[in-house]
Amino acid sequence: MASSTSSTTSSLQKWQIALGIGAVSALGLSYWYLKTGRKPQLKDTSDTISIDESVKDPPKDPTPLEQAQQYKTSGNEMFKKGKFDEAIHLYNKAIEACPEEFKTELATYYQNRAAAYENLKKWSSVIADCTKAIELNSRYEKALMRRAKAEEIVKDWENCLDDVTCVCLLQQFQNQTALLMADRVLKELGKKHAQEAMLNRKPIIPSKTFIKTYFSSFSEDVVYQKLTEVGDPLGQGELSGFLKAKLAFATEKYEEIIPSCTEEINSSESESPFKIEALSLRASFYFLTGNLDKALEDLTTIINTDCDVKIKVNSLIKRASIYMQNEKLTECLEDFDKAAEVGPEISDVFHHRGQVKLLMEKTNEAILDFQKAVDLNPNFSVAFVQKCYSDYRHAMQVQDVQLLMQSLANFKKGIEKFPTCVETYVLYAQVLTEKQDYEEADKLYGKALEIDSENASIYVHRGLLMLQWKGEIEQAVELMKEGIKIDDKCEFAYETLGTVEVQRGNLVVAIDLFNKAIALARSEMELTHLFSLRDAATSQLKVTTRLGIDSQHMVNK
Numbered sequence: 001m002a003s004s005t006s007s008t009t010s011s012l013q014k015w016q017i018a019l020g021i022g023a024v025s026a027l028g029l030s031y032w033y034l035k036t037g038r039k040p041q042l043k044d045t046s047d048t049i050s051i052d053e054s055v056k057d058p059p060k061d062p063t064p065l066e067q068a069q070q071y072k073t074s075g076n077e078m079f080k081k082g083k084f085d086e087a088i089h090l091y092n093k094a095i096e097a098c099p100e101e102f103k104t105e106l107a108t109y110y111q112n113r114a115a116a117y118e119n120l121k122k123w124s125s126v127i128a129d130c131t132k133a134i135e136l137n138s139r140y141e142k143a144l145m146r147r148a149k150a151e152e153i154v155k156d157w158e159n160c161l162d163d164v165t166c167v168c169l170l171q172q173f174q175n176q177t178a179l180l181m182a183d184r185v186l187k188e189l190g191k192k193h194a195q196e197a198m199l200n201r202k203p204i205i206p207s208k209t210f211i212k213t214y215f216s217s218f219s220e221d222v223v224y225q226k227l228t229e230v231g232d233p234l235g236q237g238e239l240s241g242f243l244k245a246k247l248a249f250a251t252e253k254y255e256e257i258i259p260s261c262t263e264e265i266n267s268s269e270s271e272s273p274f275k276i277e278a279l280s281l282r283a284s285f286y287f288l289t290g291n292l293d294k295a296l297e298d299l300t301t302i303i304n305t306d307c308d309v310k311i312k313v314n315s316l317i318k319r320a321s322i323y324m325q326n327e328k329l330t331e332c333l334e335d336f337d338k339a340a341e342v343g344p345e346i347s348d349v350f351h352h353r354g355q356v357k358l359l360m361e362k363t364n365e366a367i368l369d370f371q372k373a374v375d376l377n378p379n380f381s382v383a384f385v386q387k388c389y390s391d392y393r394h395a396m397q398v399q400d401v402q403l404l405m406q407s408l409a410n411f412k413k414g415i416e417k418f419p420t421c422v423e424t425y426v427l428y429a430q431v432l433t434e435k436q437d438y439e440e441a442d443k444l445y446g447k448a449l450e451i452d453s454e455n456a457s458i459y460v461h462r463g464l465l466m467l468q469w470k471g472e473i474e475q476a477v478e479l480m481k482e483g484i485k486i487d488d489k490c491e492f493a494y495e496t497l498g499t500v501e502v503q504r505g506n507l508v509v510a511i512d513l514f515n516k517a518i519a520l521a522r523s524e525m526e527l528t529h530l531f532s533l534r535d536a537a538t539s540q541l542k543v544t545t546r547l548g549i550d551s552q553h554m555v556n557k
Contacts (some may be wrong), residue, residue, distance in 0.1 A: 033255075071110070087113075091110075094096075095110065110147065147163050158189060160181075161182065169540070193528075204289060205254045207490060220382070241267060241278065242261065245281055257282070280302060290521070295318070300319065317348055320332045324356055351383040354367075354368075358390050366394070382421070386427075432444065456486050460490070477501075489520055514533050518531065
């Protein structure tokens, strides 16, 4: 499992366009909350039988409008008695009697009839009547919310999202029912778009920094050790198979690795001394390029083979991480249990399982796994710093002051012991940012960049720090753009900059950035998250345009 430098997550809802993967708490609430502090108390629109009333009794000789109001009043009485068909009949009469110029009243009649249809579960009629009401009154919150509810039931996710987004905007995000619906719908819509995208997704080789980070998360990957060992020359003449893949890895010609490994695998047994190694390396690059199904096939082949224990355990760990990305948690944990049984002395098992437990917020179990990883391999720098971080998270969760102080002290020891480990500086900086020790955190990011100036995620984290520390949005944007300039395959940079552009009201720019992140995503889980961000921004753009709201003015006023 890859490093967590850019993997810290937050549960902030995506309808708020809060930051996604990587230290998201630095930006806090949605840009909609950057408005001035006007928070009017609003009526709850969650009541599914709500209808509009407040009509005076008509005079003896009513006008057409007064007659319509009388029909509506009678319809409301039937509605309250649960006689919905009779109510619909009376609302029909109100609509027929009402002069066309009285649009607000007509909108009310249509909305009330929609409420009756809702109780009869006639969803298409609910949507049709709410649509008529909204055509007459584009800011009719009750009709918008009722239509959104019906659209959610019939799984019309996009229109539902637009309607509930409109309600959220009109009510300045004070309606909890609307907010919860928006979050639900974004998840469903994101999943739908992700599944569609996976059908046509083309494998993309990630940046060399990403590849380096991935392999550095394993301390006992036998195949990686063979790739990086300095020994005898590879041979004379034209190389083929695994040896060609080894040369491609050394020269960063990553696109040649999968074909070269395939050549090794397809050769005869007598001509293939590195078949298992080729399967392992090909699986790793299938994983890195997002071809998870093929990676699973290769890893399963290795696991079912009588091979070197370390290669088998490494394959179990990698398969477990794929199961995690595919949201198959049971299978993931089963593979970790098998790995621990087969290789109880292999540090990588407990390091990677600890990361999964940390993602599951089982911090008490995570710290035990990380401790075991460090005990087995005290020189495994990434495991050491992950232990420090998990100790910190657990201390915060259970309010253990002693463990908190110990974790902070261990971060300092980690820097002394592993002065070239970028992960140590970055995770410690994130912790110090949470503690509002911004100046020291900035120094740590600066040191990390001295060690690895081509690591785009460090620029992104430093940009987030500038936002939280000084509110320097321009400086933050420049740092993130610098990260993209250095590594144009950094998904984290595009995603985070996109959320910042949403905060600035630059929705068109944000959508473009989210699309670039989507093109780099490697799994359906990542795509679901990114599509949710993009869909939220797209919906807000459509709604603000329809309502005549300037999103930039809305942010800045």
